[in-house]
Amino acid sequence: MTEHARFGKSQVRVEDQRFLTGQGRYIDDVNRPKQKHAAFVRSPHAHARVVTMDVSAARALPGVALIVTGAEWAARGFGPLPCRSPSKVNRDGTPFKEPTRHCLASDTVRYVGEPVAMVVAGTADEARRAADAVIVEYAELASVTDRAAALGDDAAQLWPEVPNNLCLDFEQGNRAAVEAAMATAKHVVRLDMGNNRLTAVPMEPRGAIADFDAATGQYTLVNCSQNIHANRDLMASMLKIDKAKLHHLAPDIGGGFGAKNSVYSEPVVMLYAASKVGCPIKWIADRTEAFLSDTHGRDQQSTVTLALDEHGKFLALHVDTVGNVGAACGTMGPFTPTGGTARTTGSVYAIPAILYTSKAVFTNTVQTDPYRGAGRPEAVFHVERIVEFAARTLGIDPVALRRQNLIKTEQLPYKTAVGLEIDCGDFPAVMERVLAMSDRPGYAARVATSRAKGLRRGFAVTPYLETSGGAPHEEARLAFRADGTVVLSVGTHSTGMGHETALAQIAADTLGIDLTRIRFVQADTDATSIGGGHGGSRGIEVGGSAVLKVARMVIEKARGIAAHLLNSHVDDITFKAGVLSDTKTGQSVALDAVIAAAGDTSRLPQDMSAGALDTTAKFERETYTVPNGAHACEVEVDPETGVIAVDKFWCVDDFGSVINPMLADGQVMGGIVQGLGQALLEEVVYDPQTGQLLTASLLEYALPRADHVPRMEIAFFEGAPTKRNPLGAKGSGEAGCCGATPVIVNAVLDALHEYGVRHIEMPLTSEKVWSAITGASA
């Protein structure tokens, strides 16, 4: 008997065979006959006028086929880079500011790395040399890169039509109720805190190959992107071509985390250039180019205020943020620091009144756009830092204060004061479970052991909630081949998460067939009519639901065919474990026999023809799910050096029903370590005077390495599957970095409490920690 893939079972991945043997096919492994190579001329200045551009020397260099300048781009009248921010209305009802940003800048550059021209040449080296030979004369202008400074009246102005660089002045929640509570509460605590600017650093840099067939007018873009369908539509619109004339597809993708979501300049200019030079054009970013031009994330400064009554009950929360959106609106524009952070503000706590106010500002930095979590990690950080700070300030046990204020299970479903509708969960049970895992009875002994070594040990627990996101629609197709192969095509996009296994598991289990028979197709505008790609942890809950739906539709059709083959009535046909049976006669037919019959019109009912089982389904999510959980950790801090070691880490997640626990574990661990990176290591730094990017390589931008990372113990709480999708699943991809960042920071501050240190801005580098200790005790 065949062992079938099953939901809830750890299944090793089918894609691993090729990845483990060097047979993966990433964008730089793709080549086209007669291809040429592109290189980009990028601004060396943070803010400058382009006075002149001279391409004559570059044009004369060997191999140069084409140079596209910003001036030519502007003259061609192509559309600007799009902004699709869901948040676009100021608090006074006026629209936000959306200055026009073109793929190539022509008159003014606004960040270091902004492209001003593209060179096409025979080899990548020739293209690079020619790009370096393009002579651009700039007139430098004053620049501003800091989020808070950008609002000042004296700050450099990026856009004449945007006073004080204010893109969006955002407000959500109940101002009157919050102000009233703040005015009368027994306790009001306030803390300023930053969310450091980060960059996703997928290990594979971006790249693309653009091609154009003059005979058919068809464009093809093989693109290292995680958003194939939506970006096809947007790029076609920019190029003013019919979207049916642009075939957009992705090869294997070496990580995304949001940085491959946006519409970028480079592939759009390459498509145009391919139509000019009549051959394919390839471009692969080097790592420094990735640091300069990939969208960044986070970069918020917030003042967080919490009002409590005399018993420690939370009364009101106000988060007031300035968020850096970069030099212009990215594809999601000002969404992350506004609506993206507001939606989960307050997290798992019952807070009657919440106000989220935020100013999204332009600065002379590359655009920020969603990076793993896109506002939800920031929201959890805000509330978990202020709760910890309040507990310290008021002399309350931080665990007890959290326990007291969690939304109770009997309060569910619960609508938060910012409008998030939580359908299910059990926040107290989840937090108690992580506390039970974390060996609280043994803690005192571990503190003593650390102290004997001259170290200080700290502990924290942090519940979190987030919400899934991304496009609500998805499509899945099943097609049955004569050789027994079942082709599963989806509009979701795995950039490493393992959909080739997890989504195939859903189809294989539902159909009762072996997993190895499924051939998986994703990220191709020719394979599905729509596709939401990857974002907002939507792969399983939206994509998986579409797969389940299409597989069930196939079974319905198979019942009809089986009835015809068995001379039965369809109502009498049941399906179980790959066999269709007539409950009255006891006759049965295997699904495989039905699949074979479906390829032969003569064996089908009159209203069906060959291929009758091939089916397409669309699934639409009604509303987001609310993944949640709790993290706990212990850290050791060396007060002599400020060096932090995260020693122990525990985590309980409520993702509803888990399809493949091994893959979900992997999502959580990767997220936790990215959260650790934000807490302790990572920060994009622009020089405040010159606007130069100081962290432009992996030498300066500190990514977590194997020896930074503690052993993580992860458990799933499966007692609250959601009814918002047929799988009962809640998105798992972004949860890890929601809980990990605040729990590590809070544990470090717990360790430093005896020194009087109450807050340190992230990342908590040893230098900052040492300075805080010595400063506080001086």
Add this chain to the structure above:
Amino acid sequence: MTELSMTVNGVVRRAAAAPTVLLSTFLRESLKLTGTHVGCDTSQCGACTVIVDGRSIKSCTMLAVEADGAAITTIEGVAKSDGTLHPVQEAFRAHHALQCGFCTPGMVMASVALLAHTPNPTDAQVRHGLEGNMCRCTGYQNIVDAVLAASQSMKGA
């Protein structure tokens, strides 16, 4: 251009290379061994790690001409010729030690070399030994577990 000869995955390969060409580029473009990945320009990420004369080397730190005459193993040459995976590859699969797969070739090569020199490593030795290889997806834990498991299964072999 210099005519180079090296034994790659057990086969003598000859190709010409300019003196400025990196070994990583030579493997990928001249020998079409695209399993060796390039993830940075500063020899930090380790995705391009291969084994040169028994030592793990970031192939972007070495010129192709420096490898003239060397014996090189890349990710394409780790499994047996009949397709049987190396114990390290097998352990990576069993322990879900890869997600996007981009760092994986370098991780596997660094792990193979680590176990050749330290057949029975501790958790900390594995983490230290792989410190030069970056992974953005897995959080490293499953990679460490895979290497520890491979060290056990190789002992039994």
